[in-house]
Amino acid sequence: MRVPATSVRDMSQTLQRGPVSGTAVKKSSRRKPFLLDLYSTAVGKKYVMAITGIIGVGFIIGHMVGNLKVYLGAIEHNGEQHYDIDIYGEFLRELLVPILPHGYALWGLRLVLIGAIILHLHAAWSLTILNRNARPVKYQGARDYQVANFASRTMRWSGVLVLFFLAWHLADLTWGWLNPGFEYGAIYRNLDASLSRVPVAALYIVANIALGIHLFHGVWSLFQSMGWNNPRFNRWRRAIATGIAAAVVVGNVSFPIMTLAGVINFQPLS
Numbered sequence: 001m002r003v004p005a006t007s008v009r010d011m012s013q014t015l016q017r018g019p020v021s022g023t024a025v026k027k028s029s030r031r032k033p034f035l036l037d038l039y040s041t042a043v044g045k046k047y048v049m050a051i052t053g054i055i056g057v058g059f060i061i062g063h064m065v066g067n068l069k070v071y072l073g074a075i076e077h078n079g080e081q082h083y084d085i086d087i088y089g090e091f092l093r094e095l096l097v098p099i100l101p102h103g104y105a106l107w108g109l110r111l112v113l114i115g116a117i118i119l120h121l122h123a124a125w126s127l128t129i130l131n132r133n134a135r136p137v138k139y140q141g142a143r144d145y146q147v148a149n150f151a152s153r154t155m156r157w158s159g160v161l162v163l164f165f166l167a168w169h170l171a172d173l174t175w176g177w178l179n180p181g182f183e184y185g186a187i188y189r190n191l192d193a194s195l196s197r198v199p200v201a202a203l204y205i206v207a208n209i210a211l212g213i214h215l216f217h218g219v220w221s222l223f224q225s226m227g228w229n230n231p232r233f234n235r236w237r238r239a240i241a242t243g244i245a246a247a248v249v250v251g252n253v254s255f256p257i258m259t260l261a262g263v264i265n266f267q268p269l270s
């Protein structure tokens, strides 16, 4: 039996993928690439929030654990005394040498982190706009309003605070603009010089508590966004979110407190 040419064309059109958003599109309009099409939906933006959030949490835990080396003080390295954390900083810059030139692998990781931060912010911003457009009229009952928005409002202020902290932090400990007598690579010295200033120590404490609140809600909701809400491990969600947030807050807040207490105390090494 001969199949008419028109029905073959119809079949091939039905087999082609439709837009993720499922909205009617003009026949002439160009189809977006799959990932962009997915990103234009609320579900896609939530995936991006969750995946970039996981990258951020991974960095924050790794960074905190690495910074704990400050408590190891000075050690002998190549016949000389050095602060252990300074050697660790150099190790990060030397990562994958000689396969890659000095500092390249670290820059690769930095680019992943910068990309994740930009996407996280963009997805957060456009989800806020989507939600606003979906509900242009505010909730009538104050109670409903509070329940529905507590997490998202907390996420917004804690996220903004962490972002401002990050800008300060880079200017303080990476570029040294805000750090008295900053010395490139002298991490122990720079940390002590920065965190011995009471207002700066207070800023670090407040910002890291805000980060803990952000991480708690973020880790909790990323299970939902990724669809990992099987009843078998649902009860672990709160424990995982609490554990990660508590470990980061305790570890990070310890640095300014221990500097003010004199436990972290830079002395020139011979």
Ligand code: HEM
Residues within 6 Å of the ligand: 060, 063, 067, 089, 106, 110, 162, 166, 169, 170, 173, 174, 185, 187, 191, 204, 208, 211, 252, 253, 255, 256
């Ligand atoms: C009290 C807590 C913290 C301490 C003591 C600390 C310490 C440091 C130090 C010493 C550096 C410079 C490292 C180097 O020169 O090699 C640094 C860099 C950095 N920190 Fe932190 N940090 C803390 C919290 C945070 C938090 C909460 C974030 C993120 C929200 C963060 C993000 C970064 C980033 C992105 C860099 C730049 C890394 C690079 O360019 O290689 N830090 N931190």
